[in-house]
Amino acid sequence: MRHFVIVGILVIALAVLTYVGLDSAGLMPVPASAQAGPIDWLWDLQVKAMSFLFSLIVVPMLYSLLVFRRKKGDTTDAVHVEGNTTLEVVWTVIPLVVVLGMAFVGAQNLGETRRADPDAMVVNVTGFQWGWSFEYPEYGITSKELYLPVNKQVLLKMTSRDVIHSFWVPEFRVKQDLVPGRITELRITPTLLGDTYKVRCSEICGTSHAYMENPVIVVEKVAFDAWVAEQQALAAEAGQTPEGRGLALVTANGCRGCHSIDGSPGVGPTWFRLAGSEVPLSGGGTVIADDAFLAESILQPQAKIVAGFEAQQMPAYNFTEEQVADIIAYIKTLK
């Protein structure tokens, strides 16, 4: 009996200690969305349960190891105890009730994170290898940064252009895959201003998966409106010149995920000083990067492959003739 009392006290002590220790370590990132609230609450509940169960198993084990350890020279067996049906039933039924309860609470909790606001702002998200593009249909603008007004629910309607990606901002907690050929939805209500958040692709999507991170910026409503106006003005201005339209296309299609514009190495050849230069081809020979070559490389990327880039497969893009001309005009500005 004495053993049980000691172990009981130790179990509670270690459980409390473990929980306090884990809690003070700050396990989760800053909660920055309304959805983070219920999730962090449930997580905290589970940390409590974990701390208790951890002590419940480890304490009696270590206690037995120390106290009931075989004494030197003792060669006899221990007391013959085959089992105890009551105990077995107890530790089957109680966990059963607990996990069913946990599942019930979990379902409620999931419901809370999915609560829909009918006035939510819609943002169309497109994921691609390797970047993100955010379209605000209400304002007619497209950005590679996700600007969000604080305390306003946003409904992300997401799809992928190539492979599966996953939308995750750790501070917002919730996560949703982007599947080609269908639209998946995610609702987020940012609650904390900040400009250091990033949406990080969390489903492996190829070579530069690690770098598929775009900024997420949460601002006051006023600042958001200003940003929208600014973007609209910029878009209107850029639409005037071929280079501007080209840059918009390049941004919307994520070309720079593979092609650098400053000469640094990437998955695809850099665009820096590309136009007019002599390009070595896979399988020998060179070609001058004139308009015809650039257009061909955009529309039929596999036609001529630049030496050293054999393993990468650029998808073919369906641009109109004017769009191609705009993109080439933009590439020509990179000197």
Next chain:
Amino acid sequence: MKRKYTVGSGLLFLLIAGGVGYLIGLGLDALIMKNVRWTAPVPSAFSLLFAFTAFFFGVYGYRGITRGLVYQVVWTLIGGFIVTGIRVMMGLSVFGGFFFTEPAWVFGALVGAVAFLFGVGVMDDWVKWARGIDTPEFHEDEPGWEKFLGVSLDHKVIGIQYTVTALFLISVGGTFALIFRTELAASGLQFLNVGMNLFGQNGPQLYNTLMSLHGMIMIVSILLGIAGIINYAVPLLVGAHDMAFPRMNAFAYWVSVPAAVLLLMSLVLGGFDTGWTGYPPLSVKAPVGQQMFFLGVFIAGWSSILGALNVIATVVRMRARGMTAMRMPILVWASVATSIIALTATQLIGLSFQLVMFQRLFGMGFFDPAKGGNPVLFQHLFWFYSHPAVYVFVLPGLGVISELLPVFVRKPLFGYRWVAMSSLGIALVGFLVWAHHMFTSGMNEYLRVPFMYSTLLVAVPTGVKFFSWVATIWGGKIETPTPMLFVLGAIVVFLMGGLSGPPNATVSVDLHLHDTYFIVGHFHDTIFGGFVFPFFAAIYYWFPKATGRRMNEFWGKVHFWLMTPSFLILTFGMMRVGLLGMRRRIADYDPAQGFDTTHLILTIAAFAIALSVLIFLINFFHSIKHGEKAQGNVWNSRSPEWQVSSPMPAHNYETPFEVVGEPYDYGLPGSKYIDFVPAQGGKH
């Protein structure tokens, strides 16, 4: 045959053939690409195949595994050239950056794998049977170590073959892990950078390939490892003279060798960047290495399926007299539970990979949305195996824990029936939980809550095991030699895995945890606790049975005390950064997230684990010849295999035994588990 072959000559042959293969590949590649590419895939592929084969030629001569590998290499080329020839006639592209085109590689690899089986000789008896020629029931093995490199029908030899192959693959997979763990030691790309190019892959791609292969090679090594334990122990525990189907048993082992070769081939043939899960559409776009990976897994799957079939048949049909279901050793129950899953569910991963292979080869749009396919369907088919698979991995290990605990606490296993049934419970519930890997996948949303319920239910039978173990230990007279240390370590580590599980099962919390390092930490805990620790425990425990010698106790303890804390640090650190926002499967991380220090510690811990495993390997191979002699009942166990002297004779028990009591009645004076009774008409 005279001992003119040695490891030294093997290594010499390896170097020579590796060089020759490299030059041939370099020449062929230069011929096709009109460019000398030193680090291209083709020279490496030829080098790998040639070197691997030549090593065994040097060690063993042209027979057994060497002949198999030669057949595999030759027939891979023949198969490739057949398809290439057909393509010439059809006017399609013939050669490319990977020498053969993709269909040619796939067909060649398949033909090569089949040819291996004929070459190694595991099909010989079956071919004779098909031709109506009778063969003797047993073939006598060569004495000494040479029997391990050729076909043997003895379940003990096959068990050791499995175990050693598993250890080899663990070392390969572990080396891959060390490479990318070093890369992760700091943010930014250290050596796997964009500028480098090896096997046709730049740094981040190579990172992805190594990471993906680490996953699958470890999975295959686990499957081989549990097959090793089960193969060695189960027939001994049930009192059979061998498995029910010895030839199929040998087949199941040998088929895993060409599978392993194919997995390694995927590294050099352009690699693949999908992770071990191989989700389309990404896996449809990856280089030809992806196909080698799929084919390798598909073939390794057959090893698992046929092995499982054999275990079930053995347990049902070959038990000693008097061994009723409730008197079977607990490891036998665990093996049956694991085999039920492996027998059935494995087909689904094979099928899902096969469908992607066909999508790549024939444009069949199963998972291509542009052709009316459904990418999420793949995930359902894939996880229908790949979740239960983790129970395949851990159930035998949990069985080892339950089997060994009573021996070292000198007390009966607490609640034998409950522990036995909990294995079956886990196996059956395990079939109903697969979609918890897909909470964020975009599958039908109403499926998420039922799968949360079913997933959490797994905690109940798992809890029964934990509580029963604690109750078994409670009040026992505990001894802690190395096997027991690993058993205790297994319980603690598996507990960490078990406790970090339920948060992933509750959908809302999983939305944060999914695809982060928290998951990585969680499953490494479950796999180490459920497989690696028990696997080591089993090796230390049954080593004297297999060799008649003990492994060194001191170095065993060093192994344990180095590995356990390092491992706990590793997984705690993984969970920590995962919670804070570290995604899975990334070659680099954002320095702004502040993970650099933790990752450095994790890398150091990983190297400490590697060092401990190295110590184990040296101890293992050294003790085979130089270990302390131990031919009796080393652990003072009641189990039947310890009642006869070690090493075990070729056909197991010379006198069959009858079960007359309970398996774990330690501390009950005068009780016996088995009696040896001379055969009365027939062997049993």
Next chain:
Amino acid sequence: MTHKQDKASMLNQGVFIFVYLAILTVLEFLVAASFNSTAVLIAVAFVKGALVVYYYMHVYKLNADHEGDHDSYEYKSGTNRLGLWLFLISDAFVFGGLLVMRMNLLGLTRPNLNQLLGLGVTSVLLISSFFMNRGETMIANGDRKGFLNNTLITFLLGLGFLIGVVFVEWRLAAHEGLTPSSGPAGAAFYMMTGMHAFHVLTGLVFLAIVWVNGRRGLYDDQHYPVEAAAVYWHFVDVVWIVFYPALYLVGTAIV
């Protein structure tokens, strides 16, 4: 239930079962052509499958004595039988997975296929099962000649089925625009029939082996290999009993 062992009544039983199977096949064909009820089609396929599993594959033999001399031919055959059934269970998961794939991609639509040809090859395979059952019954009763003749007929019918599917049906379908890469219907159709055809092919190899060895009198006393070949052959038939309605009958055809 008692299982009749004498040759005449076992042969009679084979005939009765075959008549049931034939009637049910015609029934499902008519159901599909008239009021096309998925539930009825599933029920019919289930009954047909159950009849084959019980009366042709003799699943009840798995219940045989687990005691006895472990080294007797009888006992070893029992172990082999268990092994074979375990293998079939495992294999059934492949076909189950294909069925799931088909339901997921196509739902209650199906590829537009030649109905008469479908009924034709289905009948050929069912008839081959009938002869397989006769062949097995005969060797079990020591009639080598009868076994050889019936197995040969089974083999030829199986070959006919294989040619019917792979060389006739595939060509017709491709001609109609249904190719492996044409869409989900094509992908499902070629994958399912292809996987099944591969099993038919292995079954034919198996049949050829037991026929050749049987001719040399290898199975006059100990005939388990014939039983194994027969059970495998019937299993391939059962798979087709499910795949036939799944591909040819259920739902509406995509034109």
